[in-house]
Amino acid sequence: MLMLYNTLTRQKEVFTPIQAGQVRLYVCGMTVYDLCHLGHARVLVVFDMIYRYLQAAGYQVTYIRNITDIDDKIIRRALENNEPWQTLTARYIQAMREDAAALNVLPPGAEPRATEHIPAIIAMIRRLIDKGHAYPAENGDVYYQVSSFANYGRLSGKTTADLQAGARIQPGEQKQDPLDFALWKGAKPDEPTWDSPWGPGRPGWHIECSAMSTQALGDSFDIHGGGADLAFPHHENEIAQSEAATGHPFVNYWLHNGFVRINDEKMSKSLGNFFTIRDVMQTYTAEEIRYFILASHYRSPLHYADAQLTQARASLTRLYTALRDLPEVAPIGAEDQTTAFHAAMADDFNTPVALAVLFSLVRAINRARQKDLGQAAGLAATLRTLGGILGLLQQAPDDYLRNAFFVGPDVAEIEHKIAQRTAAKAAKDWATADRIRAQLAATGIVLEDNQTGTRWRHQSTT
RNA sequence: GGCCGAAUGGCAGAAUGGCUAUGCAGCGGACUGCAAAUCCGUGUAUCUCGGUUCGACUCCGGGUUCGGCCUCCA
Numbered sequence: 226m227l228m229l230y231n232t233l234t235r236q237k238e239v240f241t242p243i244q245a246g247q248v249r250l251y252v253c254g255m256t257v258y259d260l261c262h263l264g265h266a267r268v269l270v271v272f273d274m275i276y277r278y279l280q281a282a283g284y285q286v287t288y289i290r291n292i293t294d295i296d297d298k299i300i301r302r303a304l305e306n307n308e309p310w311q312t313l314t315a316r317y318i319q320a321m322r323e324d325a326a327a328l329n330v331l332p333p334g335a336e337p338r339a340t341e342h343i344p345a346i347i348a349m350i351r352r353l354i355d356k357g358h359a360y361p362a363e364n365g366d367v368y369y370q371v372s373s374f375a376n377y378g379r380l381s382g383k384t385t386a387d388l389q390a391g392a393r394i395q396p397g398e399q400k401q402d403p404l405d406f407a408l409w410k411g412a413k414p415d416e417p418t419w420d421s422p423w424g425p426g427r428p429g430w431h432i433e434c435s436a437m438s439t440q441a442l443g444d445s446f447d448i449h450g451g452g453a454d455l456a457f458p459h460h461e462n463e464i465a466q467s468e469a470a471t472g473h474p475f476v477n478y479w480l481h482n483g484f485v486r487i488n489d490e491k492m493s494k495s496l497g498n499f500f501t502i503r504d505v506m507q508t509y510t511a512e513e514i515r516y517f518i519l520a521s522h523y524r525s526p527l528h529y530a531d532a533q534l535t536q537a538r539a540s541l542t543r544l545y546t547a548l549r550d551l552p553e554v555a556p557i558g559a560e561d562q563t564t565a566f567h568a569a570m571a572d573d574f575n576t577p578v579a580l581a582v583l584f585s586l587v588r589a590i591n592r593a594r595q596k597d598l599g600q601a602a603g604l605a606a607t608l609r610t611l612g613g614i615l616g617l618l619q620q621a622p623d624d625y626l627r628n629a630f631f632v633g634p635d636v637a638e639i640e641h642k643i644a645q646r647t648a649a650k651a652a653k654d655w656a657t658a659d660r661i662r663a664q665l666a667a668t669g670i671v672l673e674d675n676q677t678g679t680r681w682r683h684q685s686t687t
Numbered sequence: 688g689g690c691c692g693a694a695u696g697g698c699a700g701a702a703u704g705g706c707u708a709u710g711c712a713g714c715g716g717a718c719u720g721c722a723a724a725u726c727c728g729u730g731u732a733u734c735u736c737g738g739u740u741c742g743a744c745u746c747c748g749g750g751u752u753c754g755g756c757c758u759c760c761a
Binding site for chain 2: 453
């Protein structure tokens with residue numbers, strides 16, 4: 226039984242899909258005007274984990290993650306760069322896909338883009354006007370009339386009275402009420418525009434998600450996700466738009482992931498305290514970043530610090546070490562761990578507990594390999610399968626353990642030194658053997674002697 | 688100011704009305720020429736003050752601290 230924490234009700238609820246065995250999932254993706262930072266990485270990884278788990282749990286999942294490819298920031302950045310907005314967004318869409326692929330994030334079923342759904346957006350705005358939930362203004366804008374939607378504020382726990390206090394009408398806007406928001410923005414100089422019944426202009430931000438999600442998934446669907454900062458106003462507005470337009474309940478379960486923090490502050494562009502995925506990949510592998518993200522519950526704050534990534538490295542080293550030197554066989558048994566893993570995941574995607582289960586499997590493998598290699602191999606296959614549900618542990622162990630990240634001598638050099646040391650050991654020249662080992666250690670190479678010889682790996686902690 | 692959330696051992700991070708994860712680090716032992724890896728064992732915690740309860744870290748209330756949303760933000 227899958228339990229989900231639903232932002233709408235602020236409690237865990239039993240998940241019941243609209244159609245048995247099927248999940249329709251929509252996640253608000255990126256606005257593509259810059260490189261993805263760790264906050265974006267968290268959304269990508271968290272919902273990828275959810276996507277993978279739902280499938281592993283037997284659901285047929287339709288996963289839609291949109292791309293916002295027109296908005297104020299994109300227009301401004303394109304002007305600054307003196308380039309067409311299309312080349313700017315194409316570049317960052319490409320970068321985002323590369324980052325996602327590095328993080329082992331599966332492509333969603335579709336990645337609809339706002340600028341490719343203008344007709345659907347216009348159609349929805351027209352319906353909202355027809356039904357008396359929206360109105361065109363003289364400046365070419367179209368606004369949503371918040372007072373026309375009774376449930377406004379339900380998702381974010383706000384009342385329209387609370388919101389009135391801080392609301393302002395910006396210069397140039399022609400809202401009837403400060404809470405009203407733009408569905409369509411009338412053309413301004415130097416801005417891309419599309420034709421509409423209300424004159425040339427471009428869509429507001431919120432309407433694209435209402436239009437694209439209902440077009441792809443129907444008027445009502447199961448799960449809508451995104452970062453916690455989108456709950457208000459973005460998701461609140463999506464509900465108001467969609468339900469007013471379709472007359473049906475929009476989404477049953479709202480999932481919001483917590484922020485990435487740095488020095489106890491939200492990592493964000495405006496604070497300037499962000500690291501891009503690419504920044505971090507200078508020092509840590511993408512799988513280490515993925516592990517770091519999944520080592521905390523998706524709703525908890527995720528504290529970014531070097532020590533955390535180093536811990537992720539140490540953890541992955543232990544996991545991959547358990548997988549070394551075992552033949553590829555079918556997964557076996559390990560019913561306790563498999564059950565515990567799925568129970569953890571079914572409890573609102575408790576990845577920290579799921580990871581803890583993987584470590585209990587590691588212990589079982591290491592114990593078994595002393596007496597029954599076949600059993601150890603079977604358990605290792607189980608470990609890989611469960612890790613795969615988290616999108617982890619899919620590399621060859623030595624590819625991870627000897628990854629090229631660490632500065633050190635090349636492989637031929639390492640093996641040459643190991644051969645020298647083996648000779649010294651045979652001659653019981655311990656001083657020489659230890660000196661060679663110390664030399665390699667100084668360059669971050671760790672040696673391990675066993676019955677069959679000496680093997681090496683990169684150091685996992687500093 | 689309004690609303691929401693969080694405070695757990697050296698660090699990170701789960702869970703639970705009583706049996707108290709997991710990883711790293713520490714300590715003891717086995718193994719090893721010595722190590723490493725591995726195995727076995729082990730110590731350390733629930734912000735604060737009240738309340739409910741046979742029993743609370745867990746539930747309730749006050750306080751403190753921190754974070755978030757209320758404007759673009761994943």
